[in-house]
């Protein structure tokens with residue numbers, strides 16, 4: 103589950119990580135109110151207005167702007183709320199901005215120039231250990247730093263038995279070139295950041311930039327936080343942080359009825375039981391010249407109701423030109439699945455507008471084929487995997 107920046111920062115702060123403070127608003131009047139409140143609490147006279155969408159690169163896309171007066175807070179918030187914000191990480195049409203974060207300006211002048219660093223916490227899958235990845239080159243596109251100057255990216259791996267050790271936190275601060283107060287602040291920042299990562303069962307933290315202010319404070323200015331869905335049962339208070347408006351509506355609907363569905367860009371819908379078979383079916387579709395429109399695992403119970411729900415979900419995608427049903431009857435009998443398909447087809451009373459290729463294999467596969475062939479419906483039944491591929495190719499041609 104992905105969080106908004108403002109939610110991620112609140113989560114970090116609850117573990118003692120210092121953040122750029124801010125308050126969220128969903129209209130420009132509220133934005134002015136919270137800007138006043140923030141001024142009273144922090145003494146700030148400038149505010150940074152930040153679009154809250156689940157995508158990075160907002161600054162470059164015009165979703166992060168500095169306001170030097172309450173009039174500007176109102177004007178900028180009004181411009182940003184409701185806009186379709188386009189960044190390199192959004193779909194081409196952009197993402198709708200429903201709310202903004204009004205944050206204190208932390209790039210104020212002082213003895214030193216503010217400096218931006220990069221820091222993330224994530225799992226190194228090769229070693230099976232969490233690691234802190236960090237760089238002096240913060241604020242910008244970390245992918246291009248990795249590409250052009252990989253020696254400027256450091257990693258610190260953490261032994262799960264001991265957790266982050268004090269010397270490791272000091273090493274991070276040292277490699278970032280810090281000394282004095284900033285050095286101490288950074289060791290505390292890294293330690294609390296790692297505690298937050300473990301304590302919240304996160305799978306990714308990306309803080310870009312981590313800021314050293316002109317008076318040597320270390321703050322999280324941005325926060326990309328991804329939580330592990332499988333651990334949410336341990337964090338009931340995080341469940342409300344999910345913003346369904348940021349997710350694919352078809353996926354949300356499918357998941358609500360217990361279907362394992364992932365939306366893809368192609369033209370062939372597929373309905374399969376079992377994740378492994380679903381993956382190989384997608385390969386098969388590609389080999390036959392099509393592109394899978396989705397991943398859909400209907401699971402063990404492929405009865406009429408479930409098949410019908412599956413068809414309805416798949417057909418919500420206007421790009422679908424054909425549907426391939428590929429079900430292995432191990433526990434579930436093929437003839438029952440076939441009956442389910444026939445019933446679902448009839449129940450949908452003509453709403454199925456594309457050819458359906460059905461491949462059922464396993465227990466009672468022969469009976470199933472007879473049932474489908476005799477149904478008089480526009481179903482193409484096949485037995486072999488290869489035949490299924492050929493039929494897909496045929497109907498797409």
Ligand code: GDP
Nearest residue numbers: 150158159160161206207208209241310311324
């Ligand atoms: P992203 O573009 O989606 O990664 O959003 P960020 O939260 O990283 O903000 C983008 C940029 O806005 C930062 O790299 C900063 O340069 C700038 N920024 C963020 N906070 C402040 C602030 O308090 N004052 C000023 N002047 N700039 C800020």
Ligand code: MN
Nearest residue numbers: 158310311324
């Ligand atoms: Mn950022």
